[in-house]
Amino acid sequence: MTLLEAAESAIQLAIERGATGAECTIAEGDEFSATVRMGEVETLKEAGSRAAGLRVLIGQRQGSSYTSDLTADGLSRMVDAAIAIAEITESDPHAGLPAADELGKIEGDLLLASPDIASVEAGARIEAAKRAEAAALSADARIANSEGAGCETYTGTRVFANSLGFSGAYTSTTASLSVTPVAREGEAMERDYWHTVSRSWAGMEAPEEVGRIAAQRAVRRLGARKIETQKATVVFEPRVAKSILGHIFEAVSGDSIYRKSSFLLDQLERPVAAAAVTVIDDATLPGLFGTSPFDDEGVPTRRTAVIEKGVLKNYLLNTYTARKLGMKTTGCAARGLSGAPGVGHGTLYLEAGEWTPEQIFEKAGTGLYVTELIGFGVNTVTGDYSRGAAGLWIQDGKLGYAVAEITIAGNLKDMLHNIAYIGNDLEFRGSTCAPTIAITGMTISGK
Amino acid sequence: MTLSSSLFGEKFGLTERDLESFLAEALSKGGDYADLYFEYLATSSISLDESIIKSATQGVTLGVGVRVLSGERTGYAYSDDLSPDKIRKAARTAACIASGPATQLTAGLQPSEKRDLYSVPVLASDTPLAGRAQLVKRADAAARAHDSRIFQVQAAYADSVRHVLVATSDGRLSVDRQPMARLNVSVLAREGDGVPQRGYAGGGGRIGLDFFANENSPEAFAADAARQAIVQLHAVDAPAGEMTVVFGPGWPGILLHEAVGHGLEADFNRKGVSAFSGRLGQQVASPLCTVVDDGTIASRRGSLNVDDEGETTQQNVLIENGILRGYLTDKLSARLTQSKSTGSGRRESYQHYPMPRMTNTFMLAGESDPEEILKSVKNGLYCANFGGGQVDITSGNFVFSASESFLIEDGRLTAPVRGATLIGNGPEALKFVSMTGNDLKLDQGIGVCGKEGQSVPVGVGIPTIKIDKMTVGGTR
Numbered sequence: 001m002t003l004l005e006a007a008e009s010a011i012q013l014a015i016e017r018g019a020t021g022a023e024c025t026i027a028e029g030d031e032f033s034a035t036v037r038m039g040e041v042e043t044l045k046e047a048g049s050r051a052a053g054l055r056v057l058i059g060q061r062q063g064s065s066y067t068s069d070l071t072a073d074g075l076s077r078m079v080d081a082a083i084a085i086a087e088i089t090e091s092d093p094h095a096g097l098p099a100a101d102e103l104g105k106i107e108g109d110l111l112l113a114s115p116d117i118a119s120v121e122a123g124a125r126i127e128a129a130k131r132a133e134a135a136a137l138s139a140d141a142r143i144a145n146s147e148g149a150g151c152e153t154y155t156g157t158r159v160f161a162n163s164l165g166f167s168g169a170y171t172s173t174t175a176s177l178s179v180t181p182v183a184r185e186g187e188a189m190e191r192d193y194w195h196t197v198s199r200s201w202a203g204m205e206a207p208e209e210v211g212r213i214a215a216q217r218a219v220r221r222l223g224a225r226k227i228e229t230q231k232a233t234v235v236f237e238p239r240v241a242k243s244i245l246g247h248i249f250e251a252v253s254g255d256s257i258y259r260k261s262s263f264l265l266d267q268l269e270r271p272v273a274a275a276a277v278t279v280i281d282d283a284t285l286p287g288l289f290g291t292s293p294f295d296d297e298g299v300p301t302r303r304t305a306v307i308e309k310g311v312l313k314n315y316l317l318n319t320y321t322a323r324k325l326g327m328k329t330t331g332c333a334a335r336g337l338s339g340a341p342g343v344g345h346g347t348l349y350l351e352a353g354e355w356t357p358e359q360i361f362e363k364a365g366t367g368l369y370v371t372e373l374i375g376f377g378v379n380t381v382t383g384d385y386s387r388g389a390a391g392l393w394i395q396d397g398k399l400g401y402a403v404a405e406i407t408i409a410g411n412l413k414d415m416l417h418n419i420a421y422i423g424n425d426l427e428f429r430g431s432t433c434a435p436t437i438a439i440t441g442m443t444i445s446g447k
Numbered sequence: 448m449t450l451s452s453s454l455f456g457e458k459f460g461l462t463e464r465d466l467e468s469f470l471a472e473a474l475s476k477g478g479d480y481a482d483l484y485f486e487y488l489a490t491s492s493i494s495l496d497e498s499i500i501k502s503a504t505q506g507v508t509l510g511v512g513v514r515v516l517s518g519e520r521t522g523y524a525y526s527d528d529l530s531p532d533k534i535r536k537a538a539r540t541a542a543c544i545a546s547g548p549a550t551q552l553t554a555g556l557q558p559s560e561k562r563d564l565y566s567v568p569v570l571a572s573d574t575p576l577a578g579r580a581q582l583v584k585r586a587d588a589a590a591r592a593h594d595s596r597i598f599q600v601q602a603a604y605a606d607s608v609r610h611v612l613v614a615t616s617d618g619r620l621s622v623d624r625q626p627m628a629r630l631n632v633s634v635l636a637r638e639g640d641g642v643p644q645r646g647y648a649g650g651g652g653r654i655g656l657d658f659f660a661n662e663n664s665p666e667a668f669a670a671d672a673a674r675q676a677i678v679q680l681h682a683v684d685a686p687a688g689e690m691t692v693v694f695g696p697g698w699p700g701i702l703l704h705e706a707v708g709h710g711l712e713a714d715f716n717r718k719g720v721s722a723f724s725g726r727l728g729q730q731v732a733s734p735l736c737t738v739v740d741d742g743t744i745a746s747r748r749g750s751l752n753v754d755d756e757g758e759t760t761q762q763n764v765l766i767e768n769g770i771l772r773g774y775l776t777d778k779l780s781a782r783l784t785q786s787k788s789t790g791s792g793r794r795e796s797y798q799h800y801p802m803p804r805m806t807n808t809f810m811l812a813g814e815s816d817p818e819e820i821l822k823s824v825k826n827g828l829y830c831a832n833f834g835g836g837q838v839d840i841t842s843g844n845f846v847f848s849a850s851e852s853f854l855i856e857d858g859r860l861t862a863p864v865r866g867a868t869l870i871g872n873g874p875e876a877l878k879f880v881s882m883t884g885n886d887l888k889l890d891q892g893i894g895v896c897g898k899e900g901q902s903v904p905v906g907v908g909i910p911t912i913k914i915d916k917m918t919v920g921g922t923r
Contacts, residue, residue, distance in 0.1 A: 037718065043521040046540050049798065050527065051508065066506035068527045078506075085503045088493065088580040092501050122543075147720050147841075182720050182841055191720065191841035224842070226918075229688040259496070259599050260643060261635055339492070340502040375846035376835040377868035377920065381635065382642050386685070386868040386920040388837070388846035405844050407868045407920025409687065443922040445687035445870075 003028060004169055006052065006070055007161040013079045014056045015163055019086075021057035021097050023162035025296065025337055026050065026070070030155045034125040036133055037148035041126055053337030056082045060091040066337040094323040095340075098297050102319070102329060103166040105294040106301060111287035112172035114200030117153050120175070125151040128177050128207045135211025136181035140219045147191060149179035149211075153201065158292075166298035174289075175201045179211050183218040190224065190402075192217035192372070197429065199287050217371065221390065224404035227446045233367035234408050234442045235360055235394065238425060240373050241434035245348050247412055248279060249432070250380045252306055252314070253332075253343040254321025263383035263413055264312060272312045273416035276353060279307040281316055283331065283346025290347030290431035297333035297341055304330045306348070318343050349433040353422025357436045360421045362397035364438055369394050370408065383412035389444075406446040415439050449558060453622040454610040455485050459529050463556050466614040469513070469531075470552055472538035474616060477547030478517040480778070481538075484755060485511045485529070485612040486797040491572055492605040495583040498591075503576070510797040513537045516779055517545040523800045554618030559759060562752045564745050565653035571606040571628040574656055579604055582665045586632045589669035596680065597673050598643070599635035602665070604628075613757035621757035626653050627748070627904065629892065632668045636676035646676030647850070650891030652748045663891070675832065675851050678863045683854070685867035685921025691827035692869065692917045693820060693855065696888035698833060700907030703738055703808050704896065705836040705845040706873045707731070711765050711773070712791075712803040712898075713780035715840050722843030722873050723771065731771045732877030735813055735912075738766040740775060742790060742806030748892040749807035749906035756792035756801050763789045765808075766877075777803045795901040805896060809908030813883025817911040820882045822858035828919055829853045829860055830869070843873035846920075868920040876917065884911030 001009070007024040014022035028050035035042045052075065053066040063086025067078040133149035154174045161167035178195030194214035196205035236244065248264075256262035264272055273279075283291050283301030294300055297319055305313045317325070318333035318341050334344025361369065370391040377386040386409040392399045410418075423436030455461045466483060473481035491505040510527040511534055522544025524537040571579065583602035590600045606628040613621045629651030637643040648671035650663050659665060694702060707723070715721035723731065732738070742751050742760030751760050756778050764772045776784070777792030780803055793804035821829065829852060836847030846868050853860040889908035896905040 037519075041520050041544075043523060043800065044544050045523040045800070047523075047525040047537070047798065049510070049525070053506075062502060064502060064504040064506075066504070066508075068508040068510065081505045085491070085505050085576060088500060088576045089503050090500045092499050095501070145719055147718065189720070189722065189841050191839070221842075259601075259635070260637075261599065261645070338490075338504045338506055339494075372839075374837040374839060374844070375848060375868050375870075376837070377846070377848040377866060379645065379866050381645050382865070384866050386848070386866065386922075388844065388868055388870045388920070390839075390842075390844070404842060405870055405872055405918065407687075407846070407870050407918065409685075409867065409920050409922045411922075443687050443920075445918055445920040447689060447918075 003159040004161065004167055006075060007159050008167060010052065010054055010075045010079055011161055011163050013076060014054065017079060017083055019056035019058055019083060021163050022054065023097060024052060024054045025335065026052045026159040027337060028157045031152065032125065033150060033152035034129055035148050035150040036126060036129040038146055039130060039134065042148055051337050052078060054078050054082045055340060056086055057096060058086050060093060060095050061086050061089045062095050062340060063089055064339050094320055097162055097164055098299050098319045098329060100164045103164060103298045104300040105168050106284055110291050110293060112170060112199060112291060114173050116201045117155055117173040117175060120153055120201050131207035132177055132179040132211040135208040136179050136215040139212050139215035142183045142185055142219050142222060143181045143215050144184050145182040147180035147182060151177045160296065160298055162298055168294050168298065170293055173199055175204055177204055177207060177210055179214045181215050181218045183222050185222045188222065190218055190221035192221060220392065221402045224390065224402035226405045227393065227403050227444065229445050229447065231441060232444050233364045233438055233440045235364055235367060235369045235436060235438045237369065237371050237436055238427065238434055240370050241437045242432045243373060245279065245350060245432045245434050247378055247380055249345050249348055252316055254315055254317040254325060255343055256380065257315050258321055258324040261381045263380060267312045270312060271310045273307055273310045274419040275310040276422055277307055277310050277416065277419055278351040280351065281306055281345045281348045285347055288347045288428050290345060295331045295333040296335040299329050299331045299333060301331045301346055316343055316345055347428065347431050347433065349426065350435065352424050352426035352435045355421050355423055357423055357425060360423060360436055360438050361394050361399060363421055364394055365397055367394045368403065368444055369399055385410050385412050385415060406444055408442050408444055410442045448622045450620065450622060453612060454487055455612045465531065466556060467552060469534050469538050470614060470616050472535050473513050473515050473542050474550040476542045476545045477550050478515040478545035480516040480616050482514050482613060482615040482756060483511060484797055487610040488607060489572060490607040492603065493580050493583055494603040495587055496601050498587050500580055500583060511537065512797040513541040514800055515541045515544050519783060520544045521800055525798050552616055556614055556620040557618050559619055559621040559753055559757060564743060564750050564752050565626060567626045567655040569655055570608055570626050571656045572608050582630055582659055586665035586669045589666040590632060590634050590673045593670050593673035594677055596636045596638055596677060597634050598637055601633045603631050615757055619757040621753040623752050628654055630659060630665060630668060632672040634672045634676050636680055638680050644676050644679035646672040648672040649893045652746050652892040653750060654746050678851065682863040682865045684923040685864045686919055686923050687921045689916050689918050691824050692914050693824060693827060693829045694909060694912050695831040696884065696886045696909060696911050698890040698907065699830055700809050700890060700909035701833050701836050701847050703810055703909060704805060704907050705838045705847055706871060706876050707738060707765060708805045708808045709838050710840045710843060710873045711775055713774040713776040714803050716774050717780045717784055721840045726771050729771055730769050731874045732766050732769040733880040734769040735883045736766055736769050736877050736880050737811040739764050740805050740808045744807055747807050747906045748894060748904045751806065754790045754792045755794045758788045758790045758792060760790040760806060775803045775805065777801050793903050795903060799901050804898065804903055805905050807906035809889060810910065812885050812887035812910045815882045815884050817884045817886050820884055820911050820913050821855060823882065824855045824858060827855040828864065829855050844870065845873055846870045870918045870920060879915040880912055881915050882913040886910045
């Protein structure tokens with residue numbers, strides 16, 4: 001029985017046993033990973049797994065179940081479990097599958113899977129990790145230790161079918177390499193990391209380059225000072241700027257909107273950010289990490305402008321949240337194997353601006369260049385924002401000494417309007433991406 | 448529980464001879480040590496939103512992880528199919544970390560000592576679903592009844608039972624049944640056209656449904672969540688800069704988890720990458736501070752009869768009167784540092800290899816009356832509740848987010864304060880503890896700890912304490 005046949009058989013059983021609608025997701029994955037530390041292999045991991053999830057509707061009630069047992073018996077028990085647990089759920093007027101005419105998939109090769117992943121030899125991952133770590137360790141005398149380097153390849157297949165006749169499957173591959181060197185000066189230690197990720201083995205950046213950048217990042221954090229509490233411009237490097245997009249996503253996701261738990265509630269067609277800000281969600285871009293031919297309800301993916309020239313244009317919706325809001329799904333259903341679908345995004349990115357990072361430092365004059373944010377101090381209901389930060393102090397328009405053990409705070413509503421400069425350095429390194437951005441008027445808390 | 452009476456004996460027919468032959472396969476290319484971790488996990492969850500039970504899920508996963516240690520190297524493979532040939536295949540894959548003649552198994556498997564830290568006569572998962580569904584309905588009704596300004600309520604109930612079997616090449620055979628249940632309530636309050644504010648409460652542990660009575664009833668959690676949201680309606684902007692901070696008892700113990708706990712995990716220290724590396728015997732906190740990690744407290748979320756390497760859990764003293772006394776070790780780090788495992792080897796599932804982790808981490812009670820602690824502060828911040836935290840173990844810098852806090856003015860709590868992040872440095876922050884209360888409290892059972900992509904349930908606790916200097920990340 002193929003995975004698609006398994007999904008279809010689970011749906012058929014569910015309908016025979018009283019469901020009025022059903023959808024089944026099956027995920028299968030193979031992972032191979034190697035980690036090295038100080039030049040020696042530390043771990044090798046190799047495994048494959050698969051599991052299925054089912055959602056059934058009985059009228060307007062719904063129940064879900066999942067299993068890692070894909071035998072006929074296992075699937076049958078999964079169906080019984082979903083129907084049994086649907087008994088305790090209550091009628092929800094907006095629950096249901098997408099409309100039949102909303103189903104479909106985008107055609108053409110989305111370049112999600114590369115054949116070179118399957119032919120990577122076991123030793124190649126160890127070799128790549130060793131080269132990256134060696135490059136980091138030799139880059140600077142102050143890099144004396146390492147948390148190690150890791151290289152991983154992953155092949156995953158996702159199968160989805162529903163009782164309206166949709167069925168589809170796609171396979172994607174990922175290769176990634178990362179290294180975390182530790183820099184030391186006297187008693188003080190600082191670590192940082194760098195990584196590369198690609199759909200293909202050949203598409204990764206050279207291990208030496210990954211190691212060199214990681215080392216440079218760790219070393220420049222040495223000698224960090226705690227600065228005075230003050231208001232200042234904060235420049236977010238791309239790796240941390242993308243977290244702001246994560247907060248925007250949470251605020252425009254249909255769940256937050258219908259629950260009135262978003263700082264962007266009731267703002268459609270209103271300015272919510274500086275005029276230079278355009279945020280796009282696009283799950284159709286070939287080879288990128290947020291790309292898929294259909295969403296997790298069988299709806300074709302698409303490009304949606306979230307913010308255009310500072311104006312909020314669209315929320316991101318699945319079928320349920322669209323019905324709650326009297327709108328149409330944007331093909332953003334996302335789910336694991338258990339439960340009802342939630343809202344996700346494709347490749348969500350902030351469009352590049354015109355400035356190089358150096359020009360932004362010059363324009364800022366004085367301020368904080370943030371290279372790391374830690375903690376969870378963001379409230380997307382109110383927009384209150386307060387996170388731990390580390391980075392470099394900008395003086396006379398140039399990067400200066402390292403700073404750490406400080407926080408940056410503000411409110412996202414103001415922060416989006418106060419985006420003063422956007423960098424030209426947008427890179428697609430994951431499913432949320434941003435260039436360098438500068439936000440004026442934030443509070444830095446330190447001494 | 449014996450192997451033959453366990454789920455793995457009864458349902459999958461596993462015998463000690465099978466286990467020994469799998470271990471022999473794992474050591475067929477040499478290596479110092481091998482273990483098998485069998486896991487069967489059954490979960491149920493029920494969620495309510497807008498007063499409707501909108502979704503409910505149940506499911507089962509099972510599998511086995513095989514690990515081989517050879518010097519500092521780990522080979523790991525897993526299978527979600529428990530047929531003998533698939534387990535042998537995983538064992539042969541993990542074996543590839545070593546390259547030499549087979550290591551002979553010397554010890555026969557001996558069952559570990561019997562222990563029962565979570566004797567739950569009737570598992571929540573064996574009770575009728577309708578009864579469990581009532582918990583979220585009651586929470587919803589109670590939150591809405593608490594105050595007319597509560598306009599959104601989400602309640603979620605989840606339970607699980609995890610059956611594990613650990614067999615090791617040094618002769619240990621452990622079987623355990625690990626129940627867990629939890630109820631959470633999240634609410635939004637609003638006044639007129641004002642900005643909504645969130646409140647959150649919940650609790651649970653390795654317990655049965657009888658836990659959710661009295662002080663842990665759905666009504667009690669709902670009232671607490673509603674109260675927090677209402678308080679926030681009139682909160683003022685948080686202050687910015689260094690100040691005196693008083694932590695309330697219970698969940699604020701997350702301070703210890705972030706400030707010292709992670710930094711004392713032995714893998715980081717073995718590698719010399721923690722801010723606490725090489726500091727055993729040194730002063731890392733004020734003499735008022737004694738911090739322990741204890742996996743043996745009955746019914747707690749972080750407790751385990753045996754850890755995920757089959758070792759008996761224990762109480763480990765991390766800091767004694769301010770002096771750093773010990774690290775948390777798993778078998779690999781114990782072997783490499785010539786010490787004994789502290790029973791701290793944990794993993795998220797059979798798909799993950801174990802590493803040193805915390806269980807329930809707390810500070811022992813001091814002698815001060817909590818009222819006296821407050822009265823001693825002229826100007827400062829009182830933190831009653833927190834969201835999550837995070838730490839950079841190498842620099843030692845840590846943060847956590849205050850979700851319910853108040854200004855202290857002339858020894859009294861005054862205005863409620865909006866959410867803010869607090870930041871400090873691990874080996875330094877606790878040196879500024881100047882008073883510790885006599886009111887040690889453990890949290891209500893909601894903690895999840897993440898490390899290198901693996902999540903495990905944990906507990907924290909702390910008495911009321913005063914820290915003379917800490918940076919508060921507000922805007923004012």
